[in-house]
Amino acid sequence: MNxxxxxxxxxxxxxxxxxxxxxxxxxxxxxxxxxxxLRQFTAGTRxxxxxxxxxxxxxxxxxxxxxxxxxxxxxxxxxxxxxCKAARFLNxxxxxxxxxxxxxxxxxQIFDAPRFHSLNDLYGYLAxxxxxxxxxxxxxxxxxxxxxxxxxxxxxxxxxxxxxxASSPYVQGSDTGFHSxxxxxxxxxxxxxxxxxxxxxxxxxxxxxxxxxxxxxxxMKDFYWDIRPKPEYGTIELRVCDTPLTVDRxxxxxxxxxxxxxYLLEERPVEPEEDDYLVYxxxxxxxxxxxxxxxxxxxxxKRRISLRDDxxxxxARIRPHAYALGAEAGCxxxxxxxxxxxxxxxxxxxxxxxxxxxxxxQQQARRWGGRVASMSTVSQGV
Amino acid sequence: xxxxxxxxxxxxxxxxxxxxxxxxLAAATVLGEWLLRSLxxxxxxxxxxxxxxxxxxxLGLVQAEAVALARPIVDTAxxxxxxxxxxxxxxxxxxANRWLTLSALVEAIAVFAATYAGLTWLGxxxxxxxxxxxxxVSSSPAVxxxxxxxxxxxxxxxxxxxxxxxxHTVLALLLVKLWLVWGHLELAGRSWQAFVQPAxxxxxxxVAGVIVGFGLRQALRMVRPGVDPAVRVxxxxxxxxxxxxxxWSPMLMVVASGLTLGASRAGDLGDDVPADPDHxxxxxxxxxxxxxxTSAAGVIFTVMLFVVIGASxxxxxxxxxxxxxxxxxxxxxxxxxxxxHMGFAGLSGLSRKQGLGLAASLTPISGLALLMTLDxxxxxxxxxxxxxxxxxxxxxxxxxxxxxxxxxxxLHAAGEGRPARRREVA
Numbered sequence: 170m171n172x173x174x175x176x177x178x179x180x181x182x183x184x185x186x187x188x189x190x191x192x193x194x195x196x197x198x199x200x201x202x203x204x205x206x207l208r209q210f211t212a213g214t215r216x217x218x219x220x221x222x223x224x225x226x227x228x229x230x231x232x233x234x235x236x237x238x239x240x241x242x243x244x245x246x247x248x249x250x251x252x253c254k255a256a257r258f259l260n261x262x263x264x265x266x267x268x269x270x271x272x273x274x275x276x277x278q279i280f281d282a283p284r285f286h287s288l289n290d291l292y293g294y295l296a297x298x299x300x301x302x303x304x305x306x307x308x309x310x311x312x313x314x315x316x317x318x319x320x321x322x323x324x325x326x327x328x329x330x331x332x333x334x335a336s337s338p339y340v341q342g343s344d345t346g347f348h349s350x351x352x353x354x355x356x357x358x359x360x361x362x363x364x365x366x367x368x369x370x371x372x373x374x375x376x377x378x379x380x381x382x383x384x385x386x387x388x389m390k391d392f393y394w395d396i397r398p399k400p401e402y403g404t405i406e407l408r409v410c411d412t413p414l415t416v417d418r419x420x421x422x423x424x425x426x427x428x429x430x431x432y433l434l435e436e437r438p439v440e441p442e443e444d445d446y447l448v449y450x451x452x453x454x455x456x457x458x459x460x461x462x463x464x465x466x467x468x469x470x471k472r473r474i475s476l477r478d479d480x481x482x483x484x485a486r487i488r489p490h491a492y493a494l495g496a497e498a499g500c501x502x503x504x505x506x507x508x509x510x511x512x513x514x515x516x517x518x519x520x521x522x523x524x525x526x527x528x529x530x531q532q533q534a535r536r537w538g539g540r541v542a543s544m545s546t547v548s549q550g551v
Numbered sequence: 552x553x554x555x556x557x558x559x560x561x562x563x564x565x566x567x568x569x570x571x572x573x574x575x576l577a578a579a580t581v582l583g584e585w586l587l588r589s590l591x592x593x594x595x596x597x598x599x600x601x602x603x604x605x606x607x608x609x610l611g612l613v614q615a616e617a618v619a620l621a622r623p624i625v626d627t628a629x630x631x632x633x634x635x636x637x638x639x640x641x642x643x644x645x646x647a648n649r650w651l652t653l654s655a656l657v658e659a660i661a662v663f664a665a666t667y668a669g670l671t672w673l674g675x676x677x678x679x680x681x682x683x684x685x686x687x688v689s690s691s692p693a694v695x696x697x698x699x700x701x702x703x704x705x706x707x708x709x710x711x712x713x714x715x716x717x718x719h720t721v722l723a724l725l726l727v728k729l730w731l732v733w734g735h736l737e738l739a740g741r742s743w744q745a746f747v748q749p750a751x752x753x754x755x756x757x758v759a760g761v762i763v764g765f766g767l768r769q770a771l772r773m774v775r776p777g778v779d780p781a782v783r784v785x786x787x788x789x790x791x792x793x794x795x796x797x798x799w800s801p802m803l804m805v806v807a808s809g810l811t812l813g814a815s816r817a818g819d820l821g822d823d824v825p826a827d828p829d830h831x832x833x834x835x836x837x838x839x840x841x842x843x844x845t846s847a848a849g850v851i852f853t854v855m856l857f858v859v860i861g862a863s864x865x866x867x868x869x870x871x872x873x874x875x876x877x878x879x880x881x882x883x884x885x886x887x888x889x890x891x892h893m894g895f896a897g898l899s900g901l902s903r904k905q906g907l908g909l910a911a912s913l914t915p916i917s918g919l920a921l922l923m924t925l926d927x928x929x930x931x932x933x934x935x936x937x938x939x940x941x942x943x944x945x946x947x948x949x950x951x952x953x954x955x956x957x958x959x960x961x962l963h964a965a966g967e968g969r970p971a972r973r974r975e976v977a
Contacts, residue, residue: 193705194641194644195639195640195641195813196639198705200705200706201705201967202705205707205900205901209900257647257648258900259648260641260644260647260710260714276703
């Protein structure tokens with residue numbers, strides 16, 4: 170029987186992974202230079218990591234294990250500054266955003282590594298269409314049972330993270346009408362969506378064994394679920410966020426998750442049920458399509474509520490936990506998004522003011538580099 | 552036979568100048584596509600080869616008179632390519648990557664010094680050897696841009712090739728002018744013109760270029776995207792001719808214009824909004840970021856440029872009379888570039904293989920070098936004719952081989968870009 174050992178990790182510890190766009194300085198289109206950028210980071214004693222991704226215009230960075238917002242933010246700033254310096258050396262720019270506004274998927278090249286080639290062979294054009302950029306947040310769990318309980322308890326809040334992080338309104342040079350169009354690309358994969366409703370690690374192992382014995386999957390990496398357990402790290406991994414336009418927002422989203430998990434684990438306000446998933450895809454769609462203005466349904470109370478109001482209520486409920494974890498500044502950032510709008514709205518605001526698509530990506534690169542100081546100064550008229 | 556010919560219209564006996572040029576243009580385009588598809592020969596090589604074949608030193612279908620008349624078109628075509636190239640460059644890269652800058656300077660110094668040493672060792676007069684060495688410091692921006700755009704090269708080697716081809720061409724222009732100061736002193740005696748003329752050329756070219764750059768930006772903002780090639784061609788043609796009349800360097804001026812255009816855009820790409828709200832909805836800058844050489848208008852000018860350059864080439868005289876000089880020029884450049892770029896590869900952020908690819912890609916000598924040589928002949932007739940013959944033959948050879956080397960460097964050594972698919976060349 171194929172079984173997975175759930176490693177021990179400190180509860181509520183965090184790790185953040187960010188997939189970033191590599192763009193040229195001239196036209197701000199994606200450029201296939203991840204290997205050149207990686208070569209700049211071969212030596213060193215850094216605690217964080219940098220890795221290639223599916224196509225050669227992408228790069229993934231991951232933080233070390235973090236516990237507090239200020240420490241996470243400091244490391245993310247260090248990562249950003251190191252990357253920007255290396256990018257300038259190669260006449261490149263880097264930026265956040267869930268999709269690149271005008272890249273053509275068929276021009277992308279698969280990174281030369283066995284896993285990426287095998288995925289390309291399996292998924293065909295979907296592999297190149299996977300040139301999308303997400304933020305993944307790992308959250309430490311004491312054991313496998315707790316991880317699965319938390320995974321399902323968090324499912325109700327998945328739309329929060331989609332709406333707050335949404336930064337992918339444009340795809341292939343068109344406005345999709347979505348706040349997060351990136352997740353539409355993920356949905357095309359056969360093993361995407363929600364994890365099966367099992368709440369015991371032994372049961373999960375039985376499920377995993379069935380899946381591997383059919384040859385459908387060979388490892389946990391083959392599941393593209395919105396939240397999935399990562400037994401080798403001893404974490405669950407939230408995968409629905411678009412990469413935000415700034416590292417500050419990335420840190421804020423991570424500690425919002427940390428505070429929310431603390432609230433759920435300590436106060437146990439609900440016990441997860443299979444029926445929670447009745448409205449899961451509807452709520453997820455609302456968040457992708459309408460962002461913070463989306464309306465979600467609660468399967469237990471049968472109430473419908475706007476995501477903005479639901480997040481505001483949630484922030485109020487988790488405040489003591491955020492305070493205890495040193496995450497107040499991050500949660501304050503989340504609160505500001507409710508007023509100022511998400512990154513998708515910021516991008517649409519620029520477009521409505523006449524920015525070309527290359528101009529839009531140029532502004533994304535400036536925000537990523539910390540050269541657009543305040544959201545409000547550029548979001549007027551949004 | 553004479554009786555038959557006498558029945559034809561009298562005008563055919565004196566074929567119009569543009570008849571040969573027109574036929575050569577059409578034939579080169581068709582031949583270029585066919586040879587690329589069947590044998591993988593770069594289009595640019597075919598254009599140059601056909602120009603050589605049809606030109607005055609070949610079959611004579613394109614007469615010397617036509618080549619001379621086409622000079623303004625060559626200047627304009629070269630200007631358009633240099634404008635497009637320089638507007639894409641970020642000179643700030645040279646500050647951010649000092650190893651790249653150092654490699655570019657070391658390469659230029661090495662090529663100049665080694666060529667000069669080689670030619671003087673062969674017995675060429677020092678002034679002539681220096682002029683030839685200065686001219687061959689240039690790399691071909693036209694071959695670089697046309698090949699990178701054709702292959703859609705977006706990697707480090709492609710980007711560096713564009714930057715260094717422009718950098719070396721500007722450096723060669725300045726070196727030639729500086730060497731001419733010395734040439735004037737030695738060949739024409741001391742004259743205040745020897746000092747003032749290069750300074751006037753340099754300052755005038757740059758100032759005029761900046762003004763033209765701003766003017767071009769404003770003009771482009773006033774027209775809809777579909778018609779902007781006419782504005783570019785018009786402004787470049789007029790400014791190149793004016794610069795020549797004023798005694799400035801047309802190409803230096805165009806580079807200054809392109810850098811001005813690029814710098815003003817780089818400030819904020821979002822600023823490129825149509826002045827007229829009735830435009831077709833597509834933002835100006837989205838079209839204007841298309842490479843010039845792959846645009847419809849750009850293709851016409853590029854084919855004409857390389858055909859006429861081929862027709863202007865003088866290969867055989869140099870190979871007959873100055874083979875040693877030709878070999879020195881070609882081998883010295885190749886060795887210097889390979890050593891420098893492979894040596895600096897790791898420090899400047901490339902792999903060794905990419906360094907080799909960059910070196911190979913930088914070997915074509917600029918078509919601009921041909922124009923500089925022809926101008927030099929007119930300006931200083933005392934320059935050693937054998938040196939000129941060797942240079943012209945080396946340029947002609949590199950025009951033929953150069954595109955093959957650039958293609959190999961980008962596609963195979965660096966692994967960048969993609970060759971045209973069959974359906975695209977069909």
